[in-house]
Amino acid sequence: MRILLVGAGGVGTAITRIAARRPFFDHMVVADYDPARAEAAVAALGGDADRFTAAQVDASDEAAVTALLAEHRCDVLLNATDPRFVLPLFTAAHAAGTHYLDMAMSLSCPHPEHPYEKTGVKLGDAQFERADEWEKAGRLALVGMGVEPGLSDVFARYAADELFDEIEEVGIRDGADLTVDGYDFAPSFSIWTTIEECLNPPVVYEAGRGWYTTDPFSEPEVFDFPEGIGPVECVNVEHEEVLLVPRWVDAKRVTFKYGLGNEFIEVLKTLHRLGLDRTDPVTVAGESGPARVCPRDVVAACLPDPATLGDRMHGKTCAGTWVKGTKDGREREVYLYHVVDNQWSMGEYGSQAVVWQTAVNPVVALELVASGAWSGSGVLGPEALPPGPFLDLLTEYGSPWGMREQ
Numbered sequence: 001m002r003i004l005l006v007g008a009g010g011v012g013t014a015i016t017r018i019a020a021r022r023p024f025f026d027h028m029v030v031a032d033y034d035p036a037r038a039e040a041a042v043a044a045l046g047g048d049a050d051r052f053t054a055a056q057v058d059a060s061d062e063a064a065v066t067a068l069l070a071e072h073r074c075d076v077l078l079n080a081t082d083p084r085f086v087l088p089l090f091t092a093a094h095a096a097g098t099h100y101l102d103m104a105m106s107l108s109c110p111h112p113e114h115p116y117e118k119t120g121v122k123l124g125d126a127q128f129e130r131a132d133e134w135e136k137a138g139r140l141a142l143v144g145m146g147v148e149p150g151l152s153d154v155f156a157r158y159a160a161d162e163l164f165d166e167i168e169e170v171g172i173r174d175g176a177d178l179t180v181d182g183y184d185f186a187p188s189f190s191i192w193t194t195i196e197e198c199l200n201p202p203v204v205y206e207a208g209r210g211w212y213t214t215d216p217f218s219e220p221e222v223f224d225f226p227e228g229i230g231p232v233e234c235v236n237v238e239h240e241e242v243l244l245v246p247r248w249v250d251a252k253r254v255t256f257k258y259g260l261g262n263e264f265i266e267v268l269k270t271l272h273r274l275g276l277d278r279t280d281p282v283t284v285a286g287e288s289g290p291a292r293v294c295p296r297d298v299v300a301a302c303l304p305d306p307a308t309l310g311d312r313m314h315g316k317t318c319a320g321t322w323v324k325g326t327k328d329g330r331e332r333e334v335y336l337y338h339v340v341d342n343q344w345s346m347g348e349y350g351s352q353a354v355v356w357q358t359a360v361n362p363v364v365a366l367e368l369v370a371s372g373a374w375s376g377s378g379v380l381g382p383e384a385l386p387p388g389p390f391l392d393l394l395t396e397y398g399s400p401w402g403m404r405e406q
Contacts, residue, residue: 001025001370004069004098006059006089007080008032008041009190010307011103011146014351014359015080016041018397020048024367029072031057044350059085065092074098076369078362082192083107087126090141094130099139099369101362103146104193105240108200111213115201119211122203123243127379135378142365142374144381147319147338148174148256149240150361151382151394151401155321155336156241158387160249163334167251167325172241173335175225175232175259176317178342178353180309185267188309188317188354191300195277198260198268202236205246205254217265221257225318226404227339232259244381251325271299310352313342317353322406333406340399348398364393 001024005012008030016030030052032038038054045052057068059081069077069092077093079086079102086106093100105124112120127143134141144150152172160167180186187194201213217235224231234257245254260268271277276299281292320337342353349356365382368374373389382390391401 001076001366002072002074003028003076003078003366004065004072004074005030005078005080006032006057006065006085008034008037009080010305010351010355011359012080013041013044013307014349014355015078015363016045016052017349017351018356018360018363019366020045020052022363022367024370025051027051027053027072029053029055029068029074031055031068033058060088062088062092062095065089066096069093069096069098076101076366078366079103080359080362082190083196090127090130093141094134094137094139097137097139100141101145101365102143103150103358103362105143105149105243107196108238110201116213116215119203119213122211123238123240131379138377140369140376141379142369142382143379144240144244145362145365146358147361148172149244149382150365151338152241152319152321153244153382154387154390155401156245156249156251156323157383157385158391159321159323159334159336160251161387164323164325164327164332167249167323169253169255169322169324170241170245170249170251171254171322171324172239172256172320173223173225173234173259173322174257174319175223175229175234176315176354177229177232178313178315178317181312181314183304183309183312185263186304186306186309188306188313188352189358190306191303192296195268195271195296195299197238198258199272199277200238202238202256203242204236205242205251207252211243217260219255219257223257223259223322225259225320226335226337226402227316227318229316229318229339233261234259235265245383247381248383307352307355310342310346310350313346313352315353316341317357319357324406335404335406336401337404338394338399338401360394360397360399364390364397367393
């Protein structure tokens with residue numbers, strides 16, 4: 001297998017460090033708009049860098065990405081950029097005749113008249129609209145294959161296959177007790193993506209009703225996270241699992257709730273009130289004349305790069321799937337989860353916990369595709385594929401998952 005990795009930020013760099021320890025691929029091209037970032041990611045591998053090459057590419061340039069895939073004879077494009085670049089990379093992979101894998105799906109657009117009641121363009125709609133093209137080409141586009149979405153979807157499929165006869169609700173619950181020394185406000189993941197998913201209308205799925213939306217930060221609940229993290233208040237957030245799980249798992253209700261905390265929520269609300277969450281450019285006066293800038297890009301530029309915070313970060317992050325239903329005529333609730341301790345991920349890989357937890361899952365998925373344990377064509381979510389091989393291999397990578405009866 002020959003891989004083109006597009007994006008050498010925190011997650012992309014963590015992917016290279018994880019993949020370097022595995023023999024399943026022949027070569028990985030690490031590409032970024034900033035060639036210095038790609039080169040730094042490869043150089044950091046030291047003696048393990050023989051199977052890696054750094055390259056420069058603009059992720060929005062479909063022709064350039066297609067040419068790079070052909071030049072290096074790549075079998076698959078692994079997208080580690082933010083969701084703005086999903087469609088050009090998805091399209092380039094199809095044009096080049098390669099497989100494709102991402103960790104976030106094509107962007108949504110709220111309903112123009114009833115944004116907090118009805119869905120408009122949903123996450124991933126633009127990709128699923130082209131599923132027939134991918135199936136006819138005999139190529140696999142594995143979408144939403146990070147940790148959330150990704151591992152959380154694998155958990156949902158495992159629960160349906162192995163733990164339940166009927167499922168009342170699949171609820172993704174994400175929480176952490178991470179702190180960052182020296183910062184009052186320092187997101188542990190891309191603030192651009194965080195703003196997008198937290199301020200968009202959250203989507204809920206109910207059988208018989210389908211997908212609908214609610215107000216941001218709605219339906220707060222306190223969820224008790226395992227391995228010492230403890231109770232965290234979680235709220236509804238727009239996320240891919242709600243759009244993916246019902247396509248392959250029979251559940252009466254699907255939700256996603258994120259443990260943000262009151263302070264984080266208030267910051268996001270303030271950004272929205274000030275218009276600093278906008279992605280359309282505004283004109284800003286400068287010494288050399290007016291410039292067009294996106295407010296959200298300015299916010300991202302003013303905050304520390306999450307990938308650089310690992311040595312200041314303390315605590316654990318937990319991603320998991322809570323499932324409620326019946327088994328053998330009895331009610332059952334379980335929480336399937338994956339916890340990463342920042343001290344461990346920094347000591348073992350030099351990557352902070354949140355980016356490492358995101359990065360390990362696409363590498364596991366690619367190894368399963370390379371071995372033939374996972375196969376298929378068309379646009380598929382993780383829950384379309386057998387969960388057992390994935391969970392076994394994740395444990396082999398040295399990062400076991402857990403299950404708690406509720």
